[in-house]
Amino acid sequence: MTTRNGNRKRWLVGVTLLCALAVVTAAVLLFQHFQREWQTTSLSVQEGWRASQVYAAADDALSVPEGTTEKAAKRAARQGELKLPASAKGNPEGYLYPSTYVVRPETTPTSLVKSMTKKARARQDATAGAHGYDTLTIASIIQAEADNPADMAKVSRVIQNRLKRDMPLQMDSTINYALHRSTLNTSHADTRVNSPYNTYRFKGLPPSPINNPGPDALEAARHPASGDWLYFVTVKPGDTRFTDDYEQHKKWVEEFNAEQANGA
Numbered sequence: 001m002t003t004r005n006g007n008r009k010r011w012l013v014g015v016t017l018l019c020a021l022a023v024v025t026a027a028v029l030l031f032q033h034f035q036r037e038w039q040t041t042s043l044s045v046q047e048g049w050r051a052s053q054v055y056a057a058a059d060d061a062l063s064v065p066e067g068t069t070e071k072a073a074k075r076a077a078r079q080g081e082l083k084l085p086a087s088a089k090g091n092p093e094g095y096l097y098p099s100t101y102v103v104r105p106e107t108t109p110t111s112l113v114k115s116m117t118k119k120a121r122a123r124q125d126a127t128a129g130a131h132g133y134d135t136l137t138i139a140s141i142i143q144a145e146a147d148n149p150a151d152m153a154k155v156s157r158v159i160q161n162r163l164k165r166d167m168p169l170q171m172d173s174t175i176n177y178a179l180h181r182s183t184l185n186t187s188h189a190d191t192r193v194n195s196p197y198n199t200y201r202f203k204g205l206p207p208s209p210i211n212n213p214g215p216d217a218l219e220a221a222r223h224p225a226s227g228d229w230l231y232f233v234t235v236k237p238g239d240t241r242f243t244d245d246y247e248q249h250k251k252w253v254e255e256f257n258a259e260q261a262n263g264a
Contacts, residue, residue: 061112082113101115156221168199179193
């Protein structure tokens with residue numbers, strides 16, 4: 001009887017220890033789970049951000065030194081990890097898709113950029129005919145030039161009409177990209193900048209997208225509105241005017257200049 005009771009006590013102690021160990025293990029795992037959740041942040045890439053803006057925001061989200069994400073992206077592009085088309089020539093601009101990305105402790109600059117380019121390809125798959133590099137480049141110009149999504153299809157038509165007529169695009173946004181700035185005012189000297197992104201000086205599309213366009217711009221690039229417009233100007237926010245008459249366009253540009261002079 002004594003031996004039997006002793007064995008039973010030892011068994012109960014063993015079971016109790018195992019249960020206690022299981023509880024402690026569960027508690028540790030639960031703590032680790034919540035710790036991971038506490039350390040999880042997000043990165044919101046805005047429509048129209050340039051690659052340089054995306055890289056800077058990613059560095060901040062990942063708490064890594066400035067320039068880390070850009071270096072990782074270029075290295076991944078060279079190694080074919082981003083699955084960019086040959087026409088991109090290793091340049092991720094246009095493929096860092098605007099969206100919100102979860103940043104966990106194990107997220108690296110490379111994995112974050114790869115998730116962006118993967119989402120870009122998926123979005124292009126969902127937009128019929130949006131795979132062409134030229135279409136992506138046009139979408140980026142639309143994204144930069146249109147005052148609001150409602151005007152995007154009209155801006156797209158202006159671009160298409162100018163390309164068909166072998167006219168220079170004369171888009172201020174492409175000069176801004178060349179000069180690494182964002183401004184509404186373009187000087188005559190700016191239009192003489194010797195850059196392939198200067199669409200005042202060089203006909204056709206610039207050599208790459210000038211930002212990372214969102215779904216509305218992609219859709220507009222693929223489906224431009226119907227019209228004969230060759231010119232447009234946003235006189236003030238919410239007031240973009242389109243025409244095929246250059247003289248009328250000049251009058252509207254004068255209105256725009258007056259609005260700027262008045263501090264609009």
